Amino acid sequence: MKAIILSDFGGPSQLRVEEVPTPVAGPHDVLVQVEAAGVCHHDLLHRAGKLAGAPKGVILGHEVAGRVVATGAAVSTLQVGDRITGYQRRFCGQCRDCLRGRQDLCRAVSLPAVDTEGAYAQYIRLPAVSAIRIPDNVSFQQAALASCPIGTAMRALISQAGLTAGETVLVNGASGGLGVHQIQIARALGAHVIAVTGDNAKASRLEELGASSVVVARDGNYSAEVWNKTGKKGVDVAMENLGSTLPQTLRATGMGGRIVVLGNIAPGAVEVSPGLLIGRRLRVQGSGSATLDEVSQSLAMIASGLVRPQIDRVMPFTQAAQAHALLEARQVNGRIILSGW
Known part of the structure; x- marks a missing residue:
């Protein structure tokens, strides 16, 4: 698949289009065809090497929405064709915090682009529990912003x-x-x-x-x-x-x-x-990321029209470097969405 790889820490030019293996869904995962990915300032900090422990040579992006194209053998809650947005953290689901609905506090947490594949790609692998269905009247581009921001x-x-x-x-x-x-x-x-x-x-x-x-x-x-x-x-x-x-x-x-x-x-x-x-x-x-329940609430607010996702512009993934440069130059109102190749 095509993906945007952070070749080294530095400026926007370090984002390169490369061919990489398509992820394979594990038993509890879904494979999602990425339809939209938001460009967050967190991505800029990662690219510049200003996030402690964040590696280079990875696919950036944690704001994602797309369509399920494959499901793991143990997945029963989702099916191929479902429209979903991804929760921005990976959590264990078994600790005290997860069991009380505070997935944002899970100490076993892993993060897209830091510990797993990110969203600047044609496909992303997500735990099924992290995939939240999108209401019919909410677009992929809108849904990509449901978790963060x-x-x-x-x-x-x-x-x-x-x-x-x-x-x-x-x-x-x-x-x-x-x-x-x-x-x-x-x-x-x-x-x-x-x-x-x-x-x-x-x-x-x-x-x-x-x-x-x-x-x-x-x-x-x-x-x-x-x-x-x-x-x-x-x-x-x-x-x-x-x-x-x-x-x-x-x-x-x-x-x-x-x-x-x-x-x-x-x-x-x-x-x-x-x-x-x-x-x-x-x-x-x-304060940081929302809980799963709060992401569902944000989707409901989008669907009802109470919140209108503010999308400054939509750019192809191949222009990810330009998107980073625009955000860095403070020429963006709201979010830039990457969509299409």
Whole structure:
């Protein structure tokens, strides 16, 4: 089969089209013909060699949707022809966390492109338990975003932050894959959204998606403006999608606020004032991938129209390097989808 291989760590040119063996479904697996794969910033970090333990010489991609073309001998829940999206983690299904529905916490976890084949290929092998059927009115391209970024955004806003109607939520990196979907989910919950972007040209689009207010912060400083927009009370909830801007986000959050950290775009340390955390009684927590149940919920939200997957453009897999370059240059609103060869 054709696949995009990370030949070495470095720039987008390290992504090469190669012929590799087609995976064979094991007893508990399904073989899926890939119809759509999302390009996530996580892929860029892997390509650049900035993910600890992530190897080169692999197929990138963890956002995938496609059609089942073969099933393992022990698989009874899926059949050839089923349209599915893939859960972005591999889990054991037997530990305490898996049994209570927290597959995202499984310590036996393995990851596409790190431990198994990724989605930038004609076919991908998935455990049958990680394949989730797609509703009839949801396209492959939309479904590829159900686990990450939409499911990830749902987990952060609902399960972690507990966002409720009437609250105000800050979303930074708002024009990225996480941000554009967090805005929609927050609005569906009845919350007010303050979106932060570094590009004035993207502001109107964020308002169309449901942002109550947009702050353009080219220099990354936005806490003072957010503070003023909230009547100097600060936001109730904040989505930290970048990582390096955490100090700004903390200062923009009000008494008893909840901050959820999802992004680590530029890996490294940031300075945090313990006095600010104590004085404002702030709760800061990390969040990552959704659970299986939350991915199913995100598909339902897509099917109902409550969330519209934001696809900036669709490009063939052979242009994966160009897609990475566009995302790196911040010329993308939402997600780029790879589809077709």
